[in-house]
Amino acid sequence: MAYNLLKGKRGIITGALNENSIAWKIAEKAHEEGATFVLTNAPVAMRMGEINSLAEKTGSQVIPADATSVEDLTNLFTQSQEILGGKVDFVLHSIGMSVNMRKNIPYTESNYDYFLKGIDISALSFHKMLSVARKLDAINEGGSVVALTYMAAQRTYPFYTDMADIKAMLESIARSFGYHYGLEKKVRINTVSQSPTKTTAGTGIKGFGDFFDYAQAISPLGNADAESCADYCITLFSDLTRMVTMQNLFHDGGYSSTGVSNEVMTKLGVE
Numbered sequence: 004m005a006y007n008l009l010k011g012k013r014g015i016i017t018g019a020l021n022e023n024s025i026a027w028k029i030a031e032k033a034h035e036e037g038a039t040f041v042l043t044n045a046p047v048a049m050r051m052g053e054i055n056s057l058a059e060k061t062g063s064q065v066i067p068a069d070a071t072s073v074e075d076l077t078n079l080f081t082q083s084q085e086i087l088g089g090k091v092d093f094v095l096h097s098i099g100m101s102v103n104m105r106k107n108i109p110y111t112e113s114n115y116d117y118f119l120k121g122i123d124i125s126a127l128s129f130h131k132m133l134s135v136a137r138k139l140d141a142i143n144e145g146g147s148v149v150a151l152t153y154m155a156a157q158r159t160y161p162f163y164t165d166m167a168d169i170k171a172m173l174e175s176i177a178r179s180f181g182y183h184y185g186l187e188k189k190v191r192i193n194t195v196s197q198s199p200t201k202t203t204a205g206t207g208i209k210g211f212g213d214f215f216d217y218a219q220a221i222s223p224l225g226n227a228d229a230e231s232c233a234d235y236c237i238t239l240f241s242d243l244t245r246m247v248t249m250q251n252l253f254h255d256g257g258y259s260s261t262g263v264s265n266e267v268m269t270k271l272g273v274e
């Protein structure tokens with residue numbers, strides 16, 4: 004059901020790689036809720052061309068941009084304003100990649116070139132995006148920026164390797180930039196801490212299947228899927244959450260507040 008929550012709003016949506024991507028679902032919902040937006044991804048991620056079907060479905064244009072490049076981001080925000088006919092109201096950062104994780108390198112033996120690459124792509128890109136938007140004055144007053152994160156920023160998950168530290172940085176950038184941008188332009192910046200989700204990035208994590216089942220068994224509501232994450236992000240882009248900023252918001256079916264569940268105790272064989 005659509006509520007027209009984003010009627011008249013313009014946005015930029017990063018990270019829609021394929022139909023499993025969380026950003027893909029967010030784009031579909033944003034379209035249903037009346038928003039117009041530009042889609043963007045790294046040029047290399049567009050080779051398969053899947054994003055074009057999403058663009059067609061949502062009446063959007065696609066602007067390639069490597070989120071680590073200030074030049075690409077400047078072009079993205081400049082062109083988006085031209086295409087959309089004004090400043091944007093919302094921005095989604097849905098970008099994550101760790102070479103250490105991809106190569107199954109244990110956290111204690113992290114390769115530092117890979118580590119720095121992970122920081123640049125998955126955390127610093129958020130700062131760069133916000134900095135470019137601020138310099139160009141590209142976001143309307145009251146606009147909303149959301150980045151996706153994971154709870155490994157607060158608690159240790161060994162298989163999440165260097166991405167745990169990188170997500171902690173991402174969440175910190177949301178707070179730090181949120182202060183400055185909020186004071187100057189009332190722009191809101193939050194992170195959404197999402198359940199394990201079956202996407203390309205998610206399933207690239209070693210042991211993802213078992214962990215997905217474990218989180219499912221802990222969470223009273225079960226794991227939150229990409230569609231429900233999209234719904235939550237839409238509320239954050241809408242004016243209904245106009246006073247929410249600098250927060251890390253858990254969207255995880257209750258996982259983060261549950262110590263242990265009966266289901267897990269039963270699985271362990273405890274009567």
Ligand SMILES: NC(=O)c1ccc[n+]([C@@H]2O[C@H](COP(=O)([O-])OP(=O)(O)OC[C@H]3O[C@@H](n4cnc5c(N)ncnc54)[C@H](O)[C@@H]3O)[C@@H](O)[C@H]2O)c1
Nearest residue numbers: 018020024025045048070098099151199200202203204205
């Ligand atoms: N899937 C999960 O379990 C889960 C859980 C919590 C948070 N998240 C976060 O959600 C976000 C989206 O991931 P997803 O699960 O939808 O997977 P996904 O693989 O569909 O999306 C990751 C996106 O990052 C893009 N990207 C990588 N390098 C880039 C660059 N240099 N410039 C621009 N874009 C680049 C990829 O092309 C891809 O579209 C990530 O930040 C991820 O960490 C995912």
